[in-house]
Amino acid sequence: MYSRYGILESPHLYIKCFIFNTLSQERYDHITDSELLEKFYGTGDNKWLGIVLQRYTLLLLGVCMKYLRNEEEARDAVQQIFMKSLTELAKYKVVYLKSWLYMVAKNHCLMKLRDKNIIIPVEDKLQLAAPDNEREELLEKEASLSLLEKALEELNPEQKTCVTLFYLQKKSYHQIVLDTGFSLLQVKSYIQNGKRNLKQLIEKKMDRM
Numbered sequence: 001m002y003s004r005y006g007i008l009e010s011p012h013l014y015i016k017c018f019i020f021n022t023l024s025q026e027r028y029d030h031i032t033d034s035e036l037l038e039k040f041y042g043t044g045d046n047k048w049l050g051i052v053l054q055r056y057t058l059l060l061l062g063v064c065m066k067y068l069r070n071e072e073e074a075r076d077a078v079q080q081i082f083m084k085s086l087t088e089l090a091k092y093k094v095v096y097l098k099s100w101l102y103m104v105a106k107n108h109c110l111m112k113l114r115d116k117n118i119i120i121p122v123e124d125k126l127q128l129a130a131p132d133n134e135r136e137e138l139l140e141k142e143a144s145l146s147l148l149e150k151a152l153e154e155l156n157p158e159q160k161t162c163v164t165l166f167y168l169q170k171k172s173y174h175q176i177v178l179d180t181g182f183s184l185l186q187v188k189s190y191i192q193n194g195k196r197n198l199k200q201l202i203e204k205k206m207d208r209m
């Protein structure tokens with residue numbers, strides 16, 4: 001009855017358990033999405049994933065209503081998206097869950113419209129043209145961002161600060177000097193060494209995956 005990570009194989013049984021497990025999720029309002037996902041990835045306990053997914057029920061229902069224009073179909077679609085998310089999230093680490101769920105929901109609805117031979121706007125057809133490729137690309141990007149964030153935390157404080165300001169916040173050497181109080185020579189050294197160390201850390205983490 002149970003698959004990997006304790007997920008119920010029967011969708012109907014799972015939905016009942018999903019609702020039951022999330023009725024008291026108010027207790028977890030102080031925990032961020034990222035923290036809940038980390039608990040899921042760290043323990044394999046599907047409860048944590050149920051809590052974080054439940055937070056986006058209304059968002060997903062709204063997206064599905066926008067495209068399907070039928071409440072019953074939209075609710076069914078949300079359940080299917082939950083099940084699909086469970087499978088995908090058990091395989092890949094996602095950083096920006098909200099945008100990822102929106103993409104999954106939109107593609108799911110567009111596929112249902114296409115199966116019904118309903119006319120799809122041109123801009124949505126472009127997205128639907130290769131939904132599997134887009135999903136894989138987004139998942140790879142999410143995994144890369146996750147590795148980058150973890151590797152950044154392992155740099156020394158000076159390197160982490162300068163690398164973040166230079167590469168992520170796009171600040172110039174001069175701006176970093178003003179923001180940090182480091183000398184220009186120090187800033188360049190921290191960025192150069194930080195970049196090299198970051199590359200090595202990411203490669204090591206990828207080797208262990």
